[in-house]
Amino acid sequence: MSVRLRCALLLAFLTACGDRAADVKPRLEAPPSVASPASDGATPAAAPSAVPMPVAFLTACLAGDPVAGTPWSIARVDSALTAFTLESIEALPTRDSARLAARVARTVDVLPSDTTLADFRGLPVSVRAAWRFAAAPGDTIVAALVARRLPMESNPLEELFFLVAVPGQRQGVREPLIEAWVTREVAPEETVTVRELLAAFASGDVVTLVLGHETADGVRTELLSRRAGIWRVEWTGPLPTCAP
Numbered sequence: 001m002s003v004r005l006r007c008a009l010l011l012a013f014l015t016a017c018g019d020r021a022a023d024v025k026p027r028l029e030a031p032p033s034v035a036s037p038a039s040d041g042a043t044p045a046a047a048p049s050a051v052p053m054p055v056a057f058l059t060a061c062l063a064g065d066p067v068a069g070t071p072w073s074i075a076r077v078d079s080a081l082t083a084f085t086l087e088s089i090e091a092l093p094t095r096d097s098a099r100l101a102a103r104v105a106r107t108v109d110v111l112p113s114d115t116t117l118a119d120f121r122g123l124p125v126s127v128r129a130a131w132r133f134a135a136a137p138g139d140t141i142v143a144a145l146v147a148r149r150l151p152m153e154s155n156p157l158e159e160l161f162f163l164v165a166v167p168g169q170r171q172g173v174r175e176p177l178i179e180a181w182v183t184r185e186v187a188p189e190e191t192v193t194v195r196e197l198l199a200a201f202a203s204g205d206v207v208t209l210v211l212g213h214e215t216a217d218g219v220r221t222e223l224l225s226r227r228a229g230i231w232r233v234e235w236t237g238p239l240p241t242c243a244p
Contacts, residue, residue: 051234062075129145130143142165145161157186
């Protein structure tokens with residue numbers, strides 16, 4: 001092959017490469033596109049506040065006035081929901097009440113303790129409130145608000161648990177309950193979040209607890225549901241006050 005022919009072929013090759021590079025360059029400089037979901041089909045879980053309210057609670061509202069002595073309750077939920085009758089620890093016979101309080105306290109005692117802010121281990125446990133109901137025969141669910149207090153004069157701290165638990169195999173003994181869901185708050189007594197159980201409902205095999213707590217902006221509610229044996233908060237936000 002002559003030198004002239006080789007040079008002609010080399011020039012054609014370089015020209016073609018230059019054209020291809022010019023084609024690629026605009027794509028590299030284009031704005032990045034939004035990332036697609038993971039290859040396994042999973043998408044990141046949205047924060048509770050970004051999740052739409054479940055349809056069954058779209059018309060729900062809060063009734064009551066704790067300042068006037070009437071506790072908060074939830075009303076106007078979908079009629080398809082089945083409401084459970086809650087037994088409060090105060091309404092139980094003395095023996096049953098003491099037994100439930102002992103089991104709830106024992107449950108908190110055996111929970112892992114985070115000592116980052118303060119060490120509450122070994123301090124007395126106070127059961128502020130407790131409720132139980134039967135979701136089905138042999139399926140008793142207990143919810144409780146439990147506190148431990150660190151009595152420091154300058155800045156007394158409180159450790160507050162809201163737990164959902166089940167009795168387990170040994171009914172009626174002083175063994176700890178089996179915790180299913182627990183939230184823990186550590187803060188000064190005046191600012192710690194105090195949750196209450198407002199109601200419990202069933203929709204098919206899904207059990208939903210309605211929790212409420214006071215905030216500077218009013219009452220905030222949480223819908224804590226059990227699906228396939230797993231408890232999780234499915235929605236959180238304010239509910240309107242029921243019209244008179």
